[in-house]
Amino acid sequence: MATQFTELVNDLGYSKTFYPHSRVTQYLNGLSSRIYLGIYRNKKEASSRIFRFWRTELPLVIRRHHRQLLYSFLIFTLFAVMAAFSAAHDETFVRGVLGDQYVDMTEDNISRGDPFGVYKSDNQASMFTAIAVNNIKVSFTVFVAGIFVSLGTIWNLFTNGVMLGAFQYYFFAKGLGMKSVLVIWIHGTLEISSIIMAGAAGLALGNSILFPRTHGRLYSLKKGGKDGAKIMIGLVPIFITAAFFEGFVTRYSGMPVWLSVSILGASLYFVIWYFVVYPIRLEKKIKNTPVPES
Secondary structure, rough: OOOHHHHHHHHHHHHHHOOOHHHHHHHHHHHHHHHHHHHHHHOOOOOOOOHHHHHHHHHHHHOOOOHHHHHHHHEEEEEHHHHHHHHOOOOOOOOOOOHHHHHHHHHHHOOOOOHHHHHHHOOHHHHHHHHHHHHHHHHHHHHHHHHHOOOOHHHHHHHHHHHHHHHHHHHHHOOOOOHHHEEEEEHHHHHHHHHHHHHHHHHHHHHHOOOOOOHHHHHHHHHHHHHHHHHHHHHHHHHHHHHHHHHOOOOOOOOOOHHHHHHHHHHHOOOHHHHHHHHHHHHHHHHHOOOOOO
C-alpha cells in the first residue's frame, strides 16, 4: 500500500502540474485519498473494524455497483408489472403463481373479515425464525445464482417479481389494495429491497465473469465475488429486521394508519438514504479530500 501510495502521489503531482483540470487528475486524487486515509488514519479516532465496515467499506462497495443495483431494480419491477398485467387479463394466473391452497386460504380469511389472517397463523417467535431463515435463503440464492453469468440472478428476480406482482394485484382486485399496502409493506419494504440488493450482488458476480475489463477473468471473479459477499453480509441485519416486522408487527393489521405509514416511510427512507444517497456523498467526499504531494 505504501509503495502504491508513493507512485500515485508522484503521478498525481505530475498530473496536477500539466493537466490540473483533467478527469485523470480527479481519478488519481480519489485513489490517493483512499490509500492516504488507510495509512495515516489517526489511531485514537479509529473505530472498530465492524463500524468502519458499515460506515465506509460497505457504502463504497455499493457505490461501485450502483449500475447493477439499477438494473436489478428495473428487472424486478418489470417482471412484477408484467405479472400484474397478466393477472388482470387471466383469472387463472394468480392461482397458477401463488397456488390454489394459498388463494383458497386467503379467500376464506377475506370472507371472515380478516384478509391478512395468514400473518397471525403462528406465534411470533416461530414466525420470526422461519421468515428470517427463508429471507436469507431466498436472497443468498439470488446472489449465488449470479455465478451462471448473471442469468441465474435474472431468473430469480423474474420468479420473485412475478410472485410479488400477482400477489399485490390479487388484493387490489379484491378491493383491498391500499389496505394491503399499509399492512404488507410494513415488512415488505425491507424484504423486497433486500431481494433487489441481492440481485445487484448477483449481477456484480456474474458481470465480473462476463466483463473482466483489464483484469484476468479469475481475478475479476474473485473481486466480484468479494464485493457481492460484502453486500450480502450487509443485508443480513435487514433480513432480520424485515422478519421481525413480519412476525411481530404485521399481524396487527388494525393498527392506526399513521403508525403503519410511519414504519413504512422510515423503512423506505433508510433504504434510499443508505444504499443510494449516502454512498454517492461518501465517494464525493473522498474524492475531494486533499492529498499531500510529498
